[in-house]
Amino acid sequence: MSTLVFLEHHGEELLKSSLGVLSKASSLGDDLAGVVLGANVRGLAEGAGKHGAAKVYVADDAQLEAPLPQPRVDVLAQLVQSESIDTVLFANSVLAADVAAGLAARLDAGLNWDLVDLAQEDGKLVGKRPALQDTVYVDVGWTSEPRLALFRSGSFDPVETGGSAEVEDLQVSLEDFSTGARMVDQAHEESSGPSIEDADVIVAGGRGLGGPENFTLVEELAKALGGAVGATRAVVDAGWYPYSTQVGQTGKTVAPKLYIACGISGAIQHKVGMQSSGVIVAINKDPNAPIFEFADLGVVGDVHEVVPKLTDLVKARKS
């Protein structure tokens, strides 16, 4: 199995999710390479070596500076074909999804997306993906090579193996249509914290908070954890918090790594909006609240006591 992992970067760093996929791939086989594309990115190759890649291809070119997908498809297509790579792995992101799909069309190659795991079973490569709001897991595969896979962001933790990689520079030659789209202004860091859709951590408040003024408890904890604030339908209906933060059947569906539910009973209308969260912590003074049936850690207690203490402890720990 000859595997290539697309390593995305932002600023001066390789994304953790890409490195996670690289670590996973290194546990599956030996012939593993990473590829970094951009402008002035040679320095990032080191990170790839530390996480298990024997080789890193670097495409360093001004035309690749902007995080746009199509030039990357051109480079990867040539690489895959010239090196007879049979498996290409991506960690999902807006950019990676467009690159993976463009590459699939270019090479007429199968792409399985939203995978959370990958394994060799009976001589076949099998991807695992959740479906139907994570209530069923599907084993998927490929009927031909190369095989392309897009993993849910954060599926794997990066593991440093302390190796170093051989670096190979790639020639960049692009199709005309690939340079049609032009970046005029690249994203600046958001100053107001992550949006609820992208946040790794969400702290949400429900009726158990008692009143709109108590949402400050939720906001403080979210800020301390670097996360976003969520709300239930009941409190949005009551006007305590804006609809844009509503999580649930008639609001947003989120799947952060950590969801802390404060004073939320856990009715199914709310549950379906957050049940795929990595870890769920619930704080509620009603020991029979339905949320305790699916929370990983349930705390029967008063949010007005527990949350401020938690915020202080988190702040202390981070500093």
Next chain:
Amino acid sequence: MKPADYPPPFDAREFVAAPADPEDERIDVGVLIVGAGPAGLACAIRLGQLLENAPEVRERLGEVPVAVLEKGKQPGSHLLSGAVVNPRALRRLFKGRKRVDEMPFYGPVEHESVYFLTSKRALRIPTPPTMKNDGNYVASLSQLGRWLAEQAEEGGAMILPETSAVKLLAADGRVRGVRTGDKGRGRDGEQLGNFEPGADVVARVTVLAEGTQGHLTGVALNRFGLAGENPQVWALGVKEVWKVARPLDRVIHTMGWPLRAASKYREFGGSFIYPMGKDMVTLGMVVGLDYRDGELSVHDLLQELKTHPLVRKLLDGGERVAWGAKTIPEGGLLSLPRQLHAPGLLICGDGAGLVNVPALKGIHYAIESGSLAAEAAFAALQRGQTPSTPGALAVYDEALRQSFVWKDLKEVRNMRQAFGRGFWLGGALAGAMTATKGHFPPGDTRTERDSEQELLRTDRAQSYPASDGKLTFDKLSSVFASGNKTRDDQPNHIVIRRDVPPELARMWERMCPAQVYEATAEGVDITPSNCVQCGAITAKGGRLTPPEGGSGPEYTLT
């Protein structure tokens, strides 16, 4: 204290208007049918058949000869019943075109049992003659509705889902059509970015087939003075559909537990358990809304019923796949409007009150009335006729009175009212009525409004089972199982007094199967997006009006 002491701020006159849209924005159709249920669709199907052979009449009805408005997401979304259907009216409607075995039924009724339940036991009792179901078929009304809609479309009708009818268009003493509801309003009625106003839909004949608690039906009865002497009364039915491990081989009805027999409670009703093929079962609890105990909750009675050994055994190893609730008009013949037509207007089905309570049947009456309405409308649309002339549609009332619908309803006209005297006395009276085909006791018993019943309070709620998520379920997860995903910022469509005493607010809280009402310190809070539009509130001191088209439950198996 009774709910009628706090009447809702509802004025039917606000819902009648003359057509206001400029002529070129009005929508013109030939026959307008409000409601894609069995009555409305039967009307559309029959009209299609009649127009097939009368091209000149169809020509004169314009580009859209028959239009059916449906407030649900699609036909079937708001249809819910038991149901065991008498195929008589379907046979007549589809004579020569479709056989019963081509209709979406779950099979004929092969066996049936009636039980009197106590909390632990089930005593088999002989099936009352009014309840015998030989020759009848088990159906999901929602599925039957979808099938009927397909037939109606094949016959040329245009079905317009996600469209509510909020005002009756009337001018010069005749009905001109309806005004459809706005879409894209916010919680306070403000226009949102995608606001789309409703439209005036004018037609030569308007047929109201809105089902139980029909909004415009109530408005029309008021406007044209059509109400009968006796007020209508309703029952609330809450049901579930389950996938089961073992097939059920019979249709089951129960009486008794968990309802209380003493007359002071006025708890009339029972349960039904029907097989849907080999791997599904539907079961429901039906209770008259003239009950008096403020703690009564039909949804919770259904949950309680499932804990009975007889029922628990049937559901063991199974899984709930659907839930829903709807009211049933129970007044029978004596509560019907004195007339079901007005200039340019016909009224059919449950909206009219055509239900045989002792037999638990109304679907075949709905279909028959829809069919008769089509025939009356067609006759009035012949060359030289004007349907809006007073009396032009009187043939509908005449035909209905000559039909089996009337004959059946006359025989059982006093039965429901008899049960107001308690289970045992009521049962004895009902038996006498059956034996004498309605001649004895003579005369006609009055009905009393559900909202006129004085509330009393017991500890009834103490015996409601806690929800375990496997056999018993809470209201919110049940609303979810109805497919309801109404947007939260819609305007409130429920008209009630908000500053009511705690006793009344708590009664509403228990009554509503969808947890719409919540008693607070100031009175009552409403979560209208939970509403599954069952209509119970209209019987007990409030008034349900149609919300934005497309909202509410999305039933498929009920």
Next chain:
Amino acid sequence: MKIAVCVKQVPEGSRRIDPETKRLDRSGEGALNPFDANAVEEALRLKDAGGEGEVVLVSLGPPKALDALRKALAMGADRAVLIADDGAGGADLVATSKALAKALEREGADLILFGQQANDSDGAVLWAAVADRLRLPVVSQAAELTHADGKLTVKRQTEFGYDVIETPVPAVVAVSDAVNEPRYPSLKGIMGAKSKPQETVSLSDIGVDGLESRTEVYALNDPPARGESKKIEDDGNAAQGIVDFLAEKRLL
């Protein structure tokens, strides 16, 4: 400007996977993929702003997918083309993009729009594959889209914030659900939809010999158990308990 919008019919109501075919059961009622409504709305706005043009819907699906197309026609789209062919059943990304690209070539639109994702497969990949086959620029996650002087300016929403990207037309753009609030079809629109041109074509009609998927489904499994659920009572130390728990899970 001629705008093509790629839309899909998805199963309505509660979903199930057919254990035999291991694919989503599409036998029940279907509806327009809600995210596609944003794309249709954006197309209609651009057409309205430009004063003239055509909005044509392109879809791959079974014959009954026409129902979903009709909803988009009721919103105001002008025409619909449905690729319905037994050979297209269960088509994956490679196969679907191939068929759509051929149909789109036939249309020769100035702009091709997609919605944010298909809510049945949760796929957010189709547009990039189609764009590659058509050899057109592609921009995704458009939260804002303006058209002037033969050029599109797109505000693209990514994990890092908003980019501003320009592209000439013809181009392929996928809009995010933040781009607009889709209009409700008017009653006149719903009634008029039936009589708008709706074409059903086969694969050979659009010049596709055969479609081969390159992925397959092997099996369905239960999800892994969530793991032990812990419950603690607050005796003043619950906050510390939470911190320890999060540290153990390497979330702090």
